[in-house]
Amino acid sequence: MLSKIEQWIDETNRHYESHRISCDKFINEFDGFYTKSFLENAFFVVVNTIPKPDFPGLREMGLGDLIDMHVDGITYKNTYYILPHVVNNLRIHFHELVHVAQWEFLGASNFIERYIREINHHSYEHAPLEEMAYGLDAHYSNGAEKIDIQNYVSEKI
């Protein structure tokens, strides 16, 4: 099942590849938090409907709530998808980029496995991978000191 999810993610990212925008446009805004090379290898796509996998078996794995939940953004590997109304919301971009760093550090199959386990054990709001992302986007939007997010992720995850 994990490899099926990853396969769906790769297909989705390929499908939207020509529409993706490089996050290097945030080099100034996120200076001190995300490096230039990290941002050059991260992308976002503005979509009217957030793409989510919904094939048989996912709901049995306890992912029904996540599939049905309304979200403004979602991250698959180095690409995140956001709705048009949040396209200028830097905090959302910051949040999804934390997930890009998590995907990168854990690797795809570990990220998927862990994320599903956390959602099932803690619910979405209290999943540690989400709490980390929400904590860091709040830190950023409060104008607090700059921290290297990739470093932070590698130490705290």
Ligand SMILES: [Zn+2]
């Ligand atoms: Zn999140």
